[in-house]
Amino acid sequence: MQIIFYILLTIAVFALMEVATWLTHKYVMHGFGWYFHEDHHQPGYPHVFEKNDFFFVVGAIPSILLFWFGTRGGINYLFFIGLGILFYGIAYFLVHDVLIHRRFKWFDKTNNYYLRGLRKAHKIHHKHLGKEDGECFGMLYVPLKYFKM
Template sequence: MTILAAVAVTAATFLAMEGVAWGMHKFVLHGPLWFLHRSHHVRHPHRFERNDFFFLFYGTVSMLCILAGSATKDWPFWVGIGIALYGSVYFFVHDVLIHGRLRFWRKSRNAYLRALNMAHKMHHKTTGRDGSEEFGMLWVSPKYYTLAWRRPAPERRVTSTKQQKQA
């Protein structure tokens, strides 16, 4: 497989994963597997939630594809790489930026990230299986861009270590 074809397969897989994630989220997670996904829609004191098992599922699919194509670096290998890349971006955007599971990111001034955050908050407005909207992860409805551009960006405050200790 040529480098150009490998890049094309990886990129196409990455992009297709947004559609897969949307469909799985709407019809499976908010459907028959709600008993696992519900943990993501309610507050809880635990570091991990049942919903985290879905990372294992996609990680396993990615790993199996990589293993299946690793000897020849054929298309299954690059599909597995595309799934792994999407999963990595998903983890960073969803778990780190939006839900703050790793606390090193603060409010963003970037319109895309702010729109994405607003759309995700709208999804979590309902704690039940039905009535949610915005099931994708990286694609954001245009109405949230409009809101992100309309609302002022959060102010960044630079505080010294001394000021933080006093607070």
């Protein structure tokens, strides 16, 4: 029974990370953290790494700490919270950096309906080069209208 709880906890944390991502993207990245996010909104940024990657590193810290504290004296619930964060980080990397921005040319031939909607929403987000007037701050969930465009 405990394993079911841990699986459900990991899934719940993964889902809640989408909410955390939306809030962080809107209020931190497009707010006081714009210095680190700005280069991500510049077309044709030529570097392998962006200042925006700072958020990826910062986002990994809670997961690492939760793994650490979640394995002291045996595995406990903190480990699975960290696992949910890690799984979301992997999904974020694959969807945002690989499929949407194509920073790595791994899945170039993907023509999935859902992924096309994600790309459209992200393209709308990036049409704003400044930190104001943004829209579509989430990563895995985007409004239905982008799938109908």
